[in-house]
Amino acid sequence: MLVAGKACLILAFVTCLYGAGASIYGGRTRRRDWVASGRRAVYALFGTVLVAFVILEAAFLRSDFSFDLVYAHSSTTTPTFYRMAAPWSSQEGSLLLWLLLLSFWSSLILHFSKDRLREVAPYATAVLLGFGTFFAGLLVFMESPFQSLSGFVPAEGVGLNPLLRHPSMMIHPPMLYSGYTLFTVPFAFAVGALLTRRLNTDWIRSTRPFALAAWLCLGVGIVLGARWSYQELGWGGYWAWDPVENASLMPWLTGTAFLHSVMIQEKRGMLKVWNVSLVLATGVLAILGTFLVRSGILQSIHAFGASTLGIPFLILLIVMIGGSIALVASRSRELRTEHRLDSLLSREAAFLGNNLVLVAMCFVVFWGTFFPLISKAISGSESSVGPPWFDRYTVPLALVLVLLSGVGPLIAWRRATFANFRRNLLVPTGVAAVVLLAVAVFVGRSATALAMFALGAFVLAGVGQELWRGVRARRAMNGGSLPRALVTLVQRNRRRYGGYLVHAGVAILFVGIAASSSFQQARDVKLTAGQSARVGDYTLTYMRPTSRLVAAGNGRLERIDFGADVRVVKGGKVLETLHTHRSYYPSIGPMLGPVSRFFEGETESQVGLDAGFSRDVWTAVAPDTSLLRPVIRQGDSVFEGPGAKLPQAQRDELLAKTLVGLTDRYVRDTPPATFRMLVSPLVNWIWFGAMIVALGGLIAIWPSPRTVGRRVSAAYAARVGREARQPVGV
Amino acid sequence: MDPSRKRRVRLVAALTTAVLLAGALVWTSFGSAAQTRTPSQLLASASAGQSYQLTGKVVPGYTRDGTVTNFRVRDRTGTASVPVRYAGELPDPFRGGREVIVNVRKQGGVFVGEKDTLVTKCPSKFSAAKPKSQS
Numbered sequence: 001m002l003v004a005g006k007a008c009l010i011l012a013f014v015t016c017l018y019g020a021g022a023s024i025y026g027g028r029t030r031r032r033d034w035v036a037s038g039r040r041a042v043y044a045l046f047g048t049v050l051v052a053f054v055i056l057e058a059a060f061l062r063s064d065f066s067f068d069l070v071y072a073h074s075s076t077t078t079p080t081f082y083r084m085a086a087p088w089s090s091q092e093g094s095l096l097l098w099l100l101l102l103s104f105w106s107s108l109i110l111h112f113s114k115d116r117l118r119e120v121a122p123y124a125t126a127v128l129l130g131f132g133t134f135f136a137g138l139l140v141f142m143e144s145p146f147q148s149l150s151g152f153v154p155a156e157g158v159g160l161n162p163l164l165r166h167p168s169m170m171i172h173p174p175m176l177y178s179g180y181t182l183f184t185v186p187f188a189f190a191v192g193a194l195l196t197r198r199l200n201t202d203w204i205r206s207t208r209p210f211a212l213a214a215w216l217c218l219g220v221g222i223v224l225g226a227r228w229s230y231q232e233l234g235w236g237g238y239w240a241w242d243p244v245e246n247a248s249l250m251p252w253l254t255g256t257a258f259l260h261s262v263m264i265q266e267k268r269g270m271l272k273v274w275n276v277s278l279v280l281a282t283g284v285l286a287i288l289g290t291f292l293v294r295s296g297i298l299q300s301i302h303a304f305g306a307s308t309l310g311i312p313f314l315i316l317l318i319v320m321i322g323g324s325i326a327l328v329a330s331r332s333r334e335l336r337t338e339h340r341l342d343s344l345l346s347r348e349a350a351f352l353g354n355n356l357v358l359v360a361m362c363f364v365v366f367w368g369t370f371f372p373l374i375s376k377a378i379s380g381s382e383s384s385v386g387p388p389w390f391d392r393y394t395v396p397l398a399l400v401l402v403l404l405s406g407v408g409p410l411i412a413w414r415r416a417t418f419a420n421f422r423r424n425l426l427v428p429t430g431v432a433a434v435v436l437l438a439v440a441v442f443v444g445r446s447a448t449a450l451a452m453f454a455l456g457a458f459v460l461a462g463v464g465q466e467l468w469r470g471v472r473a474r475r476a477m478n479g480g481s482l483p484r485a486l487v488t489l490v491q492r493n494r495r496r497y498g499g500y501l502v503h504a505g506v507a508i509l510f511v512g513i514a515a516s517s518s519f520q521q522a523r524d525v526k527l528t529a530g531q532s533a534r535v536g537d538y539t540l541t542y543m544r545p546t547s548r549l550v551a552a553g554n555g556r557l558e559r560i561d562f563g564a565d566v567r568v569v570k571g572g573k574v575l576e577t578l579h580t581h582r583s584y585y586p587s588i589g590p591m592l593g594p595v596s597r598f599f600e601g602e603t604e605s606q607v608g609l610d611a612g613f614s615r616d617v618w619t620a621v622a623p624d625t626s627l628l629r630p631v632i633r634q635g636d637s638v639f640e641g642p643g644a645k646l647p648q649a650q651r652d653e654l655l656a657k658t659l660v661g662l663t664d665r666y667v668r669d670t671p672p673a674t675f676r677m678l679v680s681p682l683v684n685w686i687w688f689g690a691m692i693v694a695l696g697g698l699i700a701i702w703p704s705p706r707t708v709g710r711r712v713s714a715a716y717a718a719r720v721g722r723e724a725r726q727p728v729g730v
Numbered sequence: 731m732d733p734s735r736k737r738r739v740r741l742v743a744a745l746t747t748a749v750l751l752a753g754a755l756v757w758t759s760f761g762s763a764a765q766t767r768t769p770s771q772l773l774a775s776a777s778a779g780q781s782y783q784l785t786g787k788v789v790p791g792y793t794r795d796g797t798v799t800n801f802r803v804r805d806r807t808g809t810a811s812v813p814v815r816y817a818g819e820l821p822d823p824f825r826g827g828r829e830v831i832v833n834v835r836k837q838g839g840v841f842v843g844e845k846d847t848l849v850t851k852c853p854s855k856f857s858a859a860k861p862k863s864q865s
Binding site: 162163233234235240242340360363364367368371372375379381382383384385386388389392393524525526582600602603604605620622624626672674676 | 733737751752755756758759760762763764765766783794796797817818819820821822823825833846847849
């Protein structure tokens with residue numbers, strides 16, 4: 001199977017080269033057969049890479065340790081669910097997933113646009129296959145997932161890092177990669193449009209669902225990563241301004257800016273240079289994110305120092321940036337704006353403001369992320385900025401962003417009158433003022449949190465007002481019940497109301513972030529069983545220690561858990577008993593004894609969480625295993641001495657008894673344990689807000705049947721018109 | 731004011747604002763940054779009270795006393811090491827041999843870690859130790 005996998009990758013590489021060549025040749029000579037052949041090469045690429053991916057997945061599911069990758073990232077005790085996700089925990093497997101998703105999304109866009117964009121599509125195909133060539137080349141020449149271990153096939157693998165054994169990790173990387181690869185689609189079509197000078201809105205309309213899907217996937221991926229961090233990493237936070245986190249945020253910010261500003265181009269023919277620059281920048285940032293993860297040029301909690309892919313990625317980035325600048329500069333005449341901004345009191349101005357804020361945020365994140373390199377280049381001394389520096393700039397920018405996301409939907413295109421502006425803003429402003437007063441009186445004094453609460457209320461009231469007005473107008477025209485009118489209203493203008501829902505979700509999400517970061521109460525305490533600690537209004541009592549041996553599906557011991565039951569009391573009332581534990585996974589180090597290997601491998605915290613609408617009570621335990629050390633050493637010595645002569649079955653039985661004794665000992669003679677305890681308000685609002693954003697995004701992407709019909713007939717008319725009148729070519 | 735002049739004024743105002751903001755960004759980033767140092771660089775020159783971002787590998791054999799952990803961090807490729815005292819929860823992957831990043835200030839002969847700044851590099855993704863393999 002290793003040979004078949006390698007053959008698939010070589011075939012994929014050759015297919016990319018052929019397809020890119022065929023597309024360029026077809027585009028330049030107007031040979032439709034060559035253009036179609038190039039497009040079919042993309043389909044073939046998807047098929048080939050899918051076969052390679054299935055071969056790799058099957059090897060992981062079978063625990064085929066003749067695959068180097070399976071040995072290094074899986075084991076027989078890794079649960080099946082996580083074995084399926086294990087391929088993308090490796091450099092090679094994640095590159096293969098990148099290529100698979102790239103070929104899938106490329107096939108999709110080229111299939112749907114095959115009767116449209118006839119001039120642009122061949123060059124876009126070549127660009128997409130150029131990315132394909134790059135990634136297939138990396139997989140063939142540098143990081144093959146189909147390498148074998150020389151000479152022997154181990155009976156057991158290293159295992160998947162326990163930190164990655166979380167449901168979010170099954171979805172988080174594919175969502176991020178989908179976001180990155182989907183952003184290459186508008187990038188490729190923008191390059192195609194620039195090359196062919198077809199710079200009307202056709203390419204934008206065709207790629208808009210892909211840009212929206214990219215934005216949605218990347219956003220969902222980011223939130224899933226935040227949730228994983230909150231639940232899995234044992235520190236209670238969800239965002240640390242780590243370079244790899246920042247790498248995913250930057251294209252999301254510019255992508256969000258593009259999705260707004262492109263509406264101005266569609267409606268008014270403005271901001272053409274800005275839009276095409278945003279698309280190109282987003283594509284570059286998507287690759288930059290992948291580069292950051294694999295190059296090791298910046299210090300990050302994610303380990304990639306061993307990677308050798310920095311140089312190829314750097315070359316790709318230089319080509320992308322240089323090519324983009326040259327193309328935009330050489331097409332400045334065609335990109336001239338058709339209209340000017342009529343008034344600062346207009347939706348265009350609000351969108352422009354929102355774009356500037358988003359790009360400023362992206363610049364702040366970029367500057368802070370790359371500051372170690374910048375400072376070294378300028379001063380010769382490497383320095384880095386921490387979360388307070390990022391917060392200093394992103395918090396006020398986020399406040400302005402939420403304000404603009406509330407104002408945008410309430411203001412008219414072109415030129416709004418003051419009377420109209422006042423009428424639309426009256427109710428949302430009133431609601432915001434009431435919320436501001438209520439929160440100031442009842443909650444606390446953090447100025448930024450208060451401002452965010454008020455602005456969040458402003459946005460929600462604005463969205464509610466718009467929905468109410470739309471529903472009322474609909475009922476006045478067609479009658480019917482309120483829910484029916486609401487559904488019809490949204491169905492008939494999914495993009496608009498999906499967007500409103502996104503704004504509402506973002507407001508809720510930001511309120512959650514403001515509350516949880518401003519009003520969080522935290523304590524790190526050392527407790528013995530029976531002792532309590534007070535965190536805010538809550539008393540947390542360490543009730544009892546817990547321990548257990550956990551077997552995998554195949555009956556082999558997977559891990560040992562040491563934990564604690566913690567009772568949560570507020571105002572004398574018991575609210576919940578939380579369970580938190582730390583899992584100890586065995587190391588396969590050959591020098592370790594059979595007992596001590598369980599305490600020298602990876603560990604993973606399971607937090608105790610009482611999540612609620614208004615607050616989360618969160619705790620994680622760090623058990624003290626120091627008292628067990630002598631017993632562990634004694635156990636190892638037994639296996640080195642008399643135990644070494646026992647048959648394997650008896651050794652296994654003895655090991656099981658020893659470990660059972662060890663877990664009993666922990667519960668019986670448990671030392672004090674260290675706890676981190678947090679009470680964080682409104683954390684659930686972050687996840688709830690993100691779900692609303694995702695729902696809004698899905699509504700905005702989903703084409704209505706009427707739109708599909710209209711698009712087909714418009715595309716047909718456009719095709720007939722173009723074929724009759726226009727020459728093709730660069 | 732005629733429209734073209736109005737546009738020019740707006741453009742100048744917008745550009746001036748952008749330049750001022752960018753200037754503030756650059757100024758504060760240099761002012762509030764922690765210098766990145768390896769253990770051998772800290773041994774060579776470290777001022778008391780100054781914040782540094784220390785990167786290196788944890789030397790095996792650290793001790794815990796309640797929420798306080800005492801450990802040494804050595805150069806990635808080398809043996810020079812500095813003692814670190816850190817109060818607070820340790821990340822799950824923390825152990826001897828792992829790469830860490832932590833903000834520290836020198837107090838006497840010890841580098842005291844700033845709260846909640848210790849991160850351990852995730853050992854999973856792209857750096858698994860492999861036995862010899864063949865292509």
